[in-house]
Amino acid sequence: MxxxxxxxxxxxxxxxxxxxAPVVEKTARPRSVSAATGASDAERYSRRCQSQAAHRIARPQGTMLWGTRRDWDTEKVADERGSVLVSADLAPPRRADAPVKALRLEGGHLVAEPSSGGVVGTVLQGTASDGRPVEVAICGAEPSPEDPSMVWYRIEAWNALAQEWENPCIALDRVPDPRALAVSGVWDVSGARRDVPGKLTFACENGAISKCIGxxxxxxxxxxxxxxxxxxxxxxxxxxxxxxxxxxxxxxxxxxxxxxxxxxxxxxxxxxxxxxxxxxxxxxxxxxxxxxxxxxxxxxxxxxxxxxxxxxxxxxxxxxxxxxxxxxxxxxxxxxxxxxxxxxxxxxxxxxxxxxxxxx
Structure with a gap:
C-alpha cells in the first residue's frame, strides 16, 4: 500500500x-581589527565554530529557497531572491584541520578526500547571490535520525561586514540554531537549479530546498x-x-x-x-x-x-x-x-x- x-x-x-525574520545574533565582540582592514587568516580561522549549540528543538518550515540571510547588512532592505551564500566549492578547501584535499558528495552527505580526514573544521570557498566570495566553515555533522545516510551540517560563514563567523541560516523561534544539508546543484536568483561540477548548495533547514528533501x-x-x-x-x-x-x-x-x-x-x-x-x-x-x-x-x-x-x-x-x-x-x-x-x-x-x- x-x-x-x-x-x-x-x-x-x-x-x-x-x-x-528573527535571527539569533552572537554577542558582539570588541573589534581590534576594522572591517576595512579585515582580520588576518590565522585570526579569522581560529574564531570559527565557537558558538554552535548541539541541542536540536524542532524542524522549521518556511518559504525561502535557501533558508539563508539575504544580506549581512541587517538595516538593508534586500531582495527576497538574495542570499549571503548560494553555493560552495568542493575543492580545494580554504582550510582543514585534517589532511583534506577535497570534499565530494555521496547522496545526502559529504566525504573527505583522502578518507582519513574528516569534514568538520573544513573551510570552503563559497559564493553569495551577488557573486561575492564568502568563506563557509563546517562546524558539525549530525546524521539524520530518519535517514542515517543523510547528514545535517552546522555551518558558519565569514561576515566581512561584522568581522565575525555567523550562521548564515535564518533562525526561527522553533529552530534558533538551524543546520544545513549539502545538496548537489546550484540555484540561481530565479530559483532555477543547474548542475555545476565541483559545487554544492548548503540548504538551510528553513528553506524550500531542504524542506522538499524532508x-x-x-x-x-x-x-x-x-x-x-x-x-x-x-x-x-x-x-x-x-x-x-x-x-x-x-x-x-x-x-x-x-x-x-x-x-x-x-x-x-x-x-x-x-x-x-x-x-x-x-x-x-x-x-x-x-x-x-x-x-x-x-x-x-x-x-x-x-x-x-x-x-x-x-x-x-x-x-x-x-x-x-x-x-x-x-x-x-x-x-x-x-x-x-x-x-x-x-x-x-x-x-x-x-x-x-x-x-x-
Missing amino acids: KECLLACVVLLLSALAHAA WGYKPWASREGQSLTDLHQACTRMARADYCGNGRNHTHEDTTIDMYDRLGVIERATEVSADWDPARGSFEAAWAPDGATCLGHTRDGRALASILQECPQRFSAASVTELGQGDRCEVQRTDVNPGTALLRNRSYGAAAGATSGGGR
Whole structure:
C-alpha cells in the first residue's frame, strides 16, 4: 500500500517578512581589527565554530529557497531572491584541520578526500547571490535520525561586514540554531537549479530546498527507475508558490497545503486530520521544475489576473482544463500541457473568481 502523507507547510510572509525574520545574533565582540582592514587568516580561522549549540528543538518550515540571510547588512532592505551564500566549492578547501584535499558528495552527505580526514573544521570557498566570495566553515555533522545516510551540517560563514563567523541560516523561534544539508546543484536568483561540477548548495533547514528533501523528494534518489531531481525542483517552486518560475513567492505564513505527485511519493490526503480538511481544500496549482503549469487559485488570495500580469505571455485564461479528481485549471501555461505536471497541490485559498485586487 502506498503511504498517504500530508504535508503541512508553515510559510513565511512576503519578501519583507523574510528580511524581518528573527535571527539569533552572537554577542558582539570588541573589534581590534576594522572591517576595512579585515582580520588576518590565522585570526579569522581560529574564531570559527565557537558558538554552535548541539541541542536540536524542532524542524522549521518556511518559504525561502535557501533558508539563508539575504544580506549581512541587517538595516538593508534586500531582495527576497538574495542570499549571503548560494553555493560552495568542493575543492580545494580554504582550510582543514585534517589532511583534506577535497570534499565530494555521496547522496545526502559529504566525504573527505583522502578518507582519513574528516569534514568538520573544513573551510570552503563559497559564493553569495551577488557573486561575492564568502568563506563557509563546517562546524558539525549530525546524521539524520530518519535517514542515517543523510547528514545535517552546522555551518558558519565569514561576515566581512561584522568581522565575525555567523550562521548564515535564518533562525526561527522553533529552530534558533538551524543546520544545513549539502545538496548537489546550484540555484540561481530565479530559483532555477543547474548542475555545476565541483559545487554544492548548503540548504538551510528553513528553506524550500531542504524542506522538499524532508518530504521525500531527495534529488539524489530515484523511484521506479526515475530520478527525483526534477520532482524535487518542482517541489521547491510549489513550496514557495513560485507560479511564474522567477523566484518570487506568493504565500502567507501558516498556510496549510496538501500535495501529491505522479510517482506516488506523496499521495493526496482523503481523510480529515488536525491539520487538513479535504472538504475545505481546493486545487491550487500543478507544478513543473520551472514553475506552475496551471492554476486554480492563488495561495495568498490575490486575483489570478495579478499572476498574468507578473509573467505576461506565460499563462492564458482562454480555456478551462480538467485534470481529474476535481482539479480544475482556470489559467494555464501557453507552452506546456498542464497534464504533464510532476506535482499538484491543494490549499484553502479562495476559489477561482472569488478574489479581487492583487496586493499582498
